[in-house]
Amino acid sequence: MPPLAQRNLFHDKVRLAVTLTGIVFSVVLIVVQLGLFLGFTTATSNLIDHSGADLWITSKNVPYVEQGVAFSERKLNQVRAVPGIGDAQKLIARWTQWKRHDGGQDSVQIVGINVDSPMERPWNLVQGSVEDLKSPDAVILDELYKQKLGVTSVGEVFEIGGHRARVVGFTRGIRSFTTSPYVFTTFKNAQNYAGLREDQTMFILVKLAPGANLDQVRGDLLANVRDVEVFKTSEFSRMTTFYWMFTTGAGVAVLIAAVLGLVVGFVVVAQTIYATTVDHIREYGTLKAMGAPNGYVYKVIMKQAAIAAIIGYGLGMIVSVFVVHGSQKGGAAILMPPSMAVGMFFLTLLMCVGAALVSINKVTRIDPAMVFKG
Amino acid sequence: MPSAIAVRQLIKKYDEGASGTLALRGVDLDAHPGEMLLLMGPSGSGKTTLLSIMGCILTATSGSVRVAGREVVGLSEKQLPALRLEHIGFVFQGFNLFPTLTAGENVELMLDLKGVSAAKAKKRAHELLEQVGLSEKYGSFPSDLSGGQKQRVAIARALAGDPGIILADEPTAALDSHTGRNVMEMMTDLAHKRGRAVVIVTHDSRVVDFADRIVRIEDGAIAGNNEGELVPPGPLAQTLPQATMGLV
Numbered sequence: 001m002p003p004l005a006q007r008n009l010f011h012d013k014v015r016l017a018v019t020l021t022g023i024v025f026s027v028v029l030i031v032v033q034l035g036l037f038l039g040f041t042t043a044t045s046n047l048i049d050h051s052g053a054d055l056w057i058t059s060k061n062v063p064y065v066e067q068g069v070a071f072s073e074r075k076l077n078q079v080r081a082v083p084g085i086g087d088a089q090k091l092i093a094r095w096t097q098w099k100r101h102d103g104g105q106d107s108v109q110i111v112g113i114n115v116d117s118p119m120e121r122p123w124n125l126v127q128g129s130v131e132d133l134k135s136p137d138a139v140i141l142d143e144l145y146k147q148k149l150g151v152t153s154v155g156e157v158f159e160i161g162g163h164r165a166r167v168v169g170f171t172r173g174i175r176s177f178t179t180s181p182y183v184f185t186t187f188k189n190a191q192n193y194a195g196l197r198e199d200q201t202m203f204i205l206v207k208l209a210p211g212a213n214l215d216q217v218r219g220d221l222l223a224n225v226r227d228v229e230v231f232k233t234s235e236f237s238r239m240t241t242f243y244w245m246f247t248t249g250a251g252v253a254v255l256i257a258a259v260l261g262l263v264v265g266f267v268v269v270a271q272t273i274y275a276t277t278v279d280h281i282r283e284y285g286t287l288k289a290m291g292a293p294n295g296y297v298y299k300v301i302m303k304q305a306a307i308a309a310i311i312g313y314g315l316g317m318i319v320s321v322f323v324v325h326g327s328q329k330g331g332a333a334i335l336m337p338p339s340m341a342v343g344m345f346f347l348t349l350l351m352c353v354g355a356a357l358v359s360i361n362k363v364t365r366i367d368p369a370m371v372f373k374g
Numbered sequence: 375m376p377s378a379i380a381v382r383q384l385i386k387k388y389d390e391g392a393s394g395t396l397a398l399r400g401v402d403l404d405a406h407p408g409e410m411l412l413l414m415g416p417s418g419s420g421k422t423t424l425l426s427i428m429g430c431i432l433t434a435t436s437g438s439v440r441v442a443g444r445e446v447v448g449l450s451e452k453q454l455p456a457l458r459l460e461h462i463g464f465v466f467q468g469f470n471l472f473p474t475l476t477a478g479e480n481v482e483l484m485l486d487l488k489g490v491s492a493a494k495a496k497k498r499a500h501e502l503l504e505q506v507g508l509s510e511k512y513g514s515f516p517s518d519l520s521g522g523q524k525q526r527v528a529i530a531r532a533l534a535g536d537p538g539i540i541l542a543d544e545p546t547a548a549l550d551s552h553t554g555r556n557v558m559e560m561m562t563d564l565a566h567k568r569g570r571a572v573v574i575v576t577h578d579s580r581v582v583d584f585a586d587r588i589v590r591i592e593d594g595a596i597a598g599n600n601e602g603e604l605v606p607p608g609p610l611a612q613t614l615p616q617a618t619m620g621l622v
Contacts, residue, residue: 002483007474286470291459372422372543
């Protein structure tokens with residue numbers, strides 16, 4: 001077949017630029033909106049998803065991780081006595097106040113961990129090590145929040161909840177969904193920073209012994225440890241995400257924006273492809289008059305749309321990668337996992353081919369006599 | 375001689391307005407192989423509608439249309455393109471070349487529709503362009519061709535399908551008199567030397583001398599069916615020689 005589809009697309013450079021701009025705009029818009037949604041969703045449950053625990057034990061009626069309520073750490077022993085427990089560690093996650101050098105204060109979420117446990121350790125460290133937390137008053141925070149908290153380098157000393165805190169390291173990309181950055185420290189320090197008594201914890205993280213049955217252990221914990229809730233990590237993660245994304249309304253706004261991104265993206269692509277097809281409507285009429293079956297004409301149109309989709313997707317992804325990369329240094333992360341990039345390819349193809357189908361409807365209804373009009 | 379196209383009691387009604395518009399009112403017409411037939415008449419008389427129905431592009435409201443002996447009325451939307459492809463070549467007033475394809479590719483497109491392989495189509499397109507005197511324009515885009523050259527490419531394209539019938543709508547309207555004459559000579563050769571049935575809708579009185587027969591249509595009906603005497607030859611036709619370009 002003579003390269004009609006390719007030529008229709010590439011012959012008019014201005015039209016090509018308009019077509020590709022429309023598709024690239026749509027790809028970037030959708031990637032940004034979906035990526036923001038994904039970024040927000042991930043941020044809400046970051047702490048839980050990276051805990052490495054199988055089960056989370058909380059006090060009663062805790063709807064999400066930030067709403068933890070302190071309870072007696074003596075329950076830790078009861079937990080450890082349940083069969084199937086490989087490891088159980090106390091955890092504190094609570095909002096408190098960070099005092100900057102200029103006297104101003106910011107809310108932070110203190111995360112108190114057992115440094116010797118593999119559970120809930122800070123990840124993606126770019127400076128310092130988790131072991132450094134063993135030094136007095138040591139804290140690790142994310143480099144994203146340096147400016148917000150007035151931190152310039154390791155070794156600086158601040159106040160958290162009225163107690164001394166010394167920065168010993170930085171992580172990269174550990175975002176909080178709220179405006180309060182996570183600050184990792186030892187469990188003992190966290191008790192002081194969060195104003196808890198020495199015998200209190202807020203969560204107990206459980207790692208099962210090899211071969212233990214998750215549901216069985218969970219049931220045993222509920223039966224043997226009073227006044228607590230026991231959640232699977234994935235379950236607690238979903239609860240927390242659901243709370244932030246839907247109960248607060250914050251996520252609904254992001255979700256609506258993502259859906260609007262999809263709709264606007266599709267409309268832009270549809271309009272662009274439609275206009276590109278209609279530009280050549282007389283030629284398709286001629287093709288039909290010459291005796292081309294509808295399938296032949298559709299093939300040309302679909303091929304044209306598919307080529308536009310592939311090029312538009314490629315260019316759109318280049319722009320998107322820059323946007324996503326740039327967002328990593330900002331407050332709102334735009335995530336684009338490989339699955340999303342692959343999905344975006346098929347979505348772009350679907351949008352272009354779908355739009356072509358709409359324009360095919362127009363081609364189907366070409367007035368045959370149009371070919372006889374000068 | 376059997377008709378290439380035979381139209382009987384053809385009626386075409388457009389569903390426009392409260393009562394609709396009757397574009398053709400019981401037309402009977404035959405176009406024969408080797409014949410150059412001109413359809414003439416005022417604007418809105420139904421010439422193009424008749425040509426569209428003869429070309430299986432438009433369906434008749436009632437009546438009979440036989441193309442190459444096959445009844446067309448009642449054929450499905452899928453069957454009609456196949457019939458056009460096999461038997462009919464079109465030449466349009468506006469040339470209707472594909473502007474993004476070269477002259478050669480425009481011809482190859484027709485061959486591709488006929489299922490000819492790419493290599494053979496390329497060779498055949500060269501031959502056809504050579505026959506219309508445009509072999510050197512194989513790689514030129516329509517925008518780089520003159521009106522006459524475009525129409526000759528369109529003729530080459532129409533011939534690519536090797537049809538028995540050539541239907542042309544005002545093929546000289548967009549051309550100057552000299553170029554128009556050349557195009558008409560070519561069309562005449564198609565009829566007389568290659569045995570095609572050539573049907574041309576035209577307003578151009580300069581081309582009447584090329585006709586074997588002129589059919590005048592008025593208000594959707596045939597007002598006259600004669601062999602050249604209805605319309606007097608135009609001054610150009612009287613002074614210019616007959617077909618000079620050979621199409622083999």
